[in-house]
Amino acid sequence: MFQDKKARITETQSWGSYFLLRISAPQIAREARPGQFLMIRVSSGFNPLLRRPLSIHNCAGPEIEIFFQVTGEGTRLLSQKIAGEKVDILGPCGHGFSLKxxxxxxxxxxxxxxxxxxxxxxxxxxxxxxxxxxxxxxxxxxxxxxxxxxxxxxxxxxxxxxxxxxxxxxxxxxxxxxxxxxxxxxxxxxxxxxxxxxxxxxxxxxxxxxxxxxxxLESIMGCGLGACWGCVRKIKKGGEIKYLRICQDGPVFPAEEILWSGD
Amino acid sequence: MVDLSSDLGFLRLKNPVIAASGTFGYGLEFQPLYDLSQLGGLVVKGLYFKPREGNPPPRLAETPCGLINSIGLQGIGVEAFCQEVLPKLALLETAIIANVCGEEEEEYARVAEYLSRHQGLAALELNISCPNVRAGGKCPAQDPEATYRTVKRVKQVSPLPLITKLSPNVTDITAVALAAEEAGSEAVSLVNTFLALAIDLESRKPKLGNVLGGLSGPAIKPLALRMVFEVARQVKIPVIGLGGIFSYQDALEFMVAGASAVEVGTANFVNPLACPEIIKGLEDWAESHGLNRLSEIVGSLKV
Structure with a gap:
């Protein structure tokens, strides 16, 4: 887990409301596993205040890629970043997919x-x-x-x-x-x-x-580190149903553990 | 070399920066990012006697320069804390403070008594001010008498120094601070979050699962600063200031207003390195202003 305050955007691509950013962040790239995510600070000020959680789309050498759709103010600000700009990234966060x-x-x-x-x-x-x-x-x-x-x-x-x-x-x-x-x-x-x-x-x-x-799974997140318990969802674990943290206990969960809204 | 230490009388902190309860997990969550021994102290997430489920999600809503939360003190309970977490925290060279919760007076006492039997805690912070656990955001810290009774009860069962955490959702916070002092609290910390509401206009539903929540972040800093100023003029015990502290300048303002130490909360989410960066900023500022001891500025507001 690293906080890279000066990760440099090296390339951007867009297709309508969809965007792909390539970012140089060697320490994070070295540790990243599929299914893990990044907490990215989208504004240098306090509005919006929180970092935004974004899945790691790809890792190539010292670079990581994120792919996202503009769905609100945070992703809109992120979509306006251009190559050469620095961003503050925390990651890799959470537990990814099981590759057996x-x-x-x-x-x-x-x-x-x-x-x-x-x-x-x-x-x-x-x-x-x-x-x-x-x-x-x-x-x-x-x-x-x-x-x-x-x-x-x-x-x-x-x-x-x-x-x-x-x-x-x-x-x-x-x-x-x-x-x-x-x-x-x-x-x-x-x-x-x-x-x-x-x-x-x-x-x-x-x-x-x-x-x-x-x-x-996706959620609004406070910290991305498992500290605030703001991103919880009901998960079945060991015969019990309890609020687990998407950020730290997930974001990837086995299908049988997830309670869907219709359940 | 500037002396950054903060002497609270009952506890000497190596510097005045404490990570605030509820924003720092049980402390260990931040360990991959920096050495926690740099901190003046850390207050762990609120502890009830038993594990607690917390409130239904969504639990977070962002507002301009602020964050409303309704976590509802989900947590592992004192037993798991003392067995699994405290031994690891006790190895750190920083003041470990446990945040004590309760449904009623007796539970506060049970939690405090249980924690006091274990090694490694420097103090207790009495959480009588969470707006997310009782109907309508009510809490004991809204009533000087309830505050007095709870503090008194906890002091009967625990030898550990007690920091009573106050609620801003009151008409006169100084009355509650004085009640805590009179009942024997060694310090007060203020402020907890401001009771707040966020609405999703299209669905006309509250954004939070628990309807109301507590507002924190830069948006509340001037309000918190005013309350710290008011309380510090009235009580003789040390005041720990918190509410929207994001930079070393914010921390200094609280100290000038009368806070002997500060707690950093929501800033830990936005910048996980906020605490060590604030500590470094305080040191540089004190040096550049020719201070021998940073504590010289406490309560130095010229009015």
């Missing part, structure tokens, strides 16, 4: 909705290095939500796209596409991140197919 040795030679489904693809690119790359085959599912409302389409298509991974309006890929929900594929193939694991309803449905599908899964 037995994944070797197996297919692993990585399912992301919209900006939820953020942590899955990193995990897919790591899966490749352990000899597993990542299979990407990437859904959005419309083509413009598939901001990382070209980047993903250049990787050579199998990518399954869906849009609600059929403007690209399968017409319908990404969960339908996953369900279809599970009739034909037997992945060893599923990693998911995206809107709550998407993850809840995926969890249901995984349970029916006895497919183990992990999801990366």
């Amino acid at each position: 040795p037995e994944f070797k030679g197996q297919e692993i489904f990585c399912v992301g909705g919209g900006r939820g693809l953020a942590p899955l690119y990193f995990v897919a790359r790591e899966l490749q290095t352990v000899g597993a085959t990542p299979v990407i599912f990437y859904g959005g409302q419309t083509l413009s939500d598939l901001a990382l389409k070209n980047r993903l298509e250049a990787t050579g991974w199998e990518i399954n796209f869906s849009t609600d309006d059929g403007s690209y890929g399968f017409r319908g929900l990404i969960t339908q596409l996953v369900e279809e594929q599970l009739k034909k193939r037997k992945p060893a694991f599923l990693f998911g991140c995206g809107p709550e309803a998407m993850m809840a449905r995926l969890a249901e599908i995984c349970q029916l197919s006895s497919l183990p899964a992990e999801f990366s």
